[in-house]
Amino acid sequence: MVSSMSPFSVSAFRHLFGAQITSLVGTGLTTVALSLLAFDLAGEDAGLVLGSVLALKMVAYLLIAPVAGGIAHRVPRRAWLVGLDVLRAAIVLCLPFVDQIWQIFVLVFVINAASAGFTPVFQAIIPEILDDEKTYTKGLSYARFAYDLENLASPAVAAALLFVWQFDSLFIVNCLTFVVSAILIVSANIPAAAQTDRVGGFYENTLFGLVAYLKTPRLRGLLAVYFAVSCVGAMIIVNTVVLTRSVLGGSEIMTTVFLGCAGAGSMCAAFLIPKVIDQLGERRLMLSGIVFAAGAMLVGGINMMLGFGSAVFYAVLWAIAGAGTTFAQTPGGRLVQRSAAVGDKSAFFAANFALSHGGWLVAYAMVGWLGGLVDLSVAFLASGSMALLGVGLAVSVWPRKDPLEIHHSHPGFWHDHPHDHHDPHHTHAHPGTQTDAVDANDHTHAHSDDDERHRHEHFHPPVTHKHRFVIDSHHSRWPVESGEQV
Incomplete structure (x- = not known):
């Protein structure tokens, strides 16, 4: 049964969700304005400019997000988000x-570098303020719903x-939306970042x-799923206009309707996720979703090669693909x-952000070139086939049995990092202390309270135990067998 608690009952989530909505709307307006600016400066080469901008955006995400994740824990999170x-x-x-094309490239790279620093830290805060998993799942669904609505x-x-x-x-409007986002973040009750022993x-x-x-095996599986999602999503983003205008002979309105079908399917899936995820589990739900999305691409490619399929037929496929990719991601x-x-958490969300966008960089190039240089039906088939390849990889690296707590063992070793004495690993001695049969209470500290985090070189005796891994x-490293030494 789904918890009745709404994430909007949490004040901090309301403020952060509002910040997300305003910045999304502003960014969407800038996307339109950037297209017009590119046409103003480059004329018929505007498509090349926008394609380069899109690739530059992915490169910024790949390069900057890991750096941001590595240093974000050293900076107050409110100041970090507001500053960006x-x-x-x-x-x-x-x-x-x-007034020059190169200026677009420089400014777009910088703004997307800032987004690469902002988004993972923002994402890491949400599960801390929505600490109940069912409520957090609703928060994820609302965020996806907002993205599609935008x-x-x-x-x-x-x-x-x-x-x-x-x-x-429109650029000025986008500037104002970022200012509003900063104000909402300032007013939100953001918890202090948990200390790390890194x-x-x-x-x-x-x-x-x-x-x-x-x-982490489940995250390697997640990355494979993200790659499959990018293969289908890139087909929708890049080739919807080719399908509707060149193949189906439709107008700009048909292009908009097709994108609307994909968005409607995605929003329906976002609404259903909190209701079904606990019964199915993440692995089954995500893999099933992307299989349906990949199947829609393969069916579309086969029908196109055979000369079948109406506008309604392909619109339905777009809705299925939109729903499937949302269930998956x-x-x-x-x-x-x-x-x-x-x-x-910030480091993991940054890695997730960077690595997942690497798949989009590959997928954009694949479906764009195949659709333009070979045939759209080949792009359909490549999109579906590569997505299924991602599914196969996810199945192979993401274990069906994926417990949170794992039985494992540690050798005895010395090391130095910030710690307190409530962690199960911290039954230790100081340098010069006897290391066999060590008791955590057998040594003294320069500080007055053992509850305080402190740092010194210390010895961890060998131990075998079970906890959230x-x-x-x-x-x-991840243990392959129960009790394996890590």
């Missing part, structure tokens, strides 16, 4: 003054505003999230927060 919102507002405000509403809002304003005024410099902290993410946040220590400073 202000930076994005300032960059967007520069766009109306652009995709449908922003072009219509932009069209209405363009009747009375020049397109560069040590090391910039390089080690940047790599930590990526390495730990890839060492929306529960991912649950897996990420479940796989990270409390103080490491995550990759962190004490667990450098």
Whole structure:
């Protein structure tokens, strides 16, 4: 039974959700304005400019998100988010003054670099303020619903505003939405970041999230699912206009209707996820969703090769694909927060953000080139086939039995990191203390309260135990067998 608690009953979530909505709307308006600006500067080469901008966006996400995840735990999160919102507002405000194509590339890279720093930290806060998993799942669904609604509403809002304003005024609106987002974040009750026992410099902290993410079996499965989602999603984003205009002979309105069908399917799925996920579990729901989405692409490709299929037929496929991809990707946040220590969530969400967008970079190139250079039916078949390949990879690396608590053992070792004495690993001795049969109470401390976190070199005696298992400073690899040494 689904909990009746609404995430909107939590004040902090209301503020952060409002910040997300305002920045999404502003970003959607800027997408429209950027298209018009590119046409103004590049004319018939505007498509090439926008394609390059899209690729640059993915590169910014891939390069910057791990760096942000590695250093975010050192900075107050409210100041971090507000600072990046202000930076994005300032960059967007520069766009109306652009008169060279290279300036678009520079500003777009910087604004997306700021987004790569903002989004993972924002995502890591949500499960902390919605600590009940069912409520958090509803929060994820509402976020997905808002994203799809923005995709449908922003072009219509932009069209209405363009009747009375020049397109560069849309950049000013986007600037204001980032300012509103910053104000809402300032007013939100954001909990202080949990302390982490990670040590090391910039390089080690940047790599930590990526390495730990890839060492976690369920997250490797999630990454394969994300790749499958990107193969289907890229087909919808890149080739909807080709399908509706060139193949079906429709108008711009048909293109909008098809995108609306994909969005409607996605929103229906987002509404259903909290009601079905506990019965099916994440693994079954996500894999089933992407199989349906991949199947829609394969059916579309086969029918196109045979010369069958009407506009209604393909619109239904678009709705199925939209629903399937949402079933596949929306529960991912649950897996990420479940796989990270409390103080490491930002690093894991940053790794998730960066690695998942790597799949989009590959998928955009694949379906775009195949659709343009070969045939749209080949792009359909490649999209569905690559998505099924992702499903197969996910099944192989994501164990069907995936317990939270795992029986494992540790060798005895010395190391140095911030700690207190309530962690099961911290029954230890100081340097020079006898290391066999050690009792945590057999040594003294320079500080007055053992409950305080402190740092010194200490010895962990060998131990075999069972607890919620995550990759962190004490667990450098995932145990394959029960009781295996980590």
